[in-house]
Amino acid sequence: DRRVKIAPSILSADFADFGREIRAVEDQGADWIHVDVMDGHFVPNLTFGPPAVKAFRKHVTTVMDVHLMIAPVDPYIEAFAEAGADILTAHIEAGPHPHRTLQAIRAAGMKAGVALNPGTPAGAVEHLLDLADMVCVMTVNPGFGGQKFLDMTGKVRRLRQMIGDRPVHIEVDGGVDPRTAPLVVAAGADVLVAGSAVFKGGSVGDPSPYGDNIRAI
Ligand code: DX5
Numbered sequence: 178d179r180r181v182k183i184a185p186s187i188l189s190a191d192f193a194d195f196g197r198e199i200r201a202v203e204d205q206g207a208d209w210i211h212v213d214v215m216d217g218h219f220v221p222n223l224t225f226g227p228p229a230v231k232a233f234r235k236h237v238t239t240v241m242d243v244h245l246m247i248a249p250v251d252p253y254i255e256a257f258a259e260a261g262a263d264i265l266t267a268h269i270e271a272g273p274h275p276h277r278t279l280q281a282i283r284a285a286g287m288k289a290g291v292a293l294n295p296g297t298p299a300g301a302v303e304h305l306l307d308l309a310d311m312v313c314v315m316t317v318n319p320g321f322g323g324q325k326f327l328d329m330t331g332k333v334r335r336l337r338q339m340i341g342d343r344p345v346h347i348e349v350d351g352g353v354d355p356r357t358a359p360l361v362v363a364a365g366a367d368v369l370v371a372g373s374a375v376f377k378g379g380s381v382g383d384p385s386p387y388g389d390n391i392r393a394i
Pocket residue numbers: 186188189211213244317318319320321322323324350351352353370371372373374
């Protein structure tokens with residue numbers, strides 16, 4: 178389905194060669210590049226800060242979709258804007274003032290996303306939909322790539338209904354592969370994050386297997 182965007186998560190890429198990995202997936206059909214920022218506090222893992230994200234920006238020619246798994250969020254919004262994020266997504270569980278956070282993301286010139294952990298119901302973001310450009314439904318507990326898909330199709334369907342005719346993307350993140358992708362697309366998702374399913378096998382080969390991996394999703 179061509180209306181559905183594929184956003185490879187570089188969490189599963191070769192960390193010693195991000196430039197080449199980003200180019201390889203963009204050349205082979207990636208619509209967006211998904212960057213997972215983790216703080217060792219909101220989630221039990223550490224990844225990249227704004228300087229690394231700024232370095233990725235030089236290689237991204239599509240859309241840089243930055244997923245913050247950090248708390249607090251607000252003190253870092255400006256830094257991620259300067260790093261070149263196109264979309265900045267914060268978790269609804271990350272703090273008590275989500276309207277303020279989404280407004281600040283837009284005020285800094287980015288599209289604003291709000292993410293929900295698997296344990297958080299759809300209704301938690303109902304009153305934020307006018308301030309959001311995207312809702313990200315987590316289908317794993319965030320922190321690591323390669324985890325087992327948790328079925329959140331009911332949540333995706335309810336969100337699509339709540340969103341109505343607003344121009345809000347629904348992104349699904351975690352365990353997306355050729356088996357699970359059709360389930361979430363049928364429920365109303367239009368952006369699919371995929372890490373291990375895209376980067377599996379490594380970029381060896383000419384062309385690399387990434388194109389086939391992307392098309393299989
Ligand atoms: C999970 C991250 C995801 C993750 C997806 O904490 O937010 O973006 O990298 O990886 P896969 O597709 O392997 O589940």
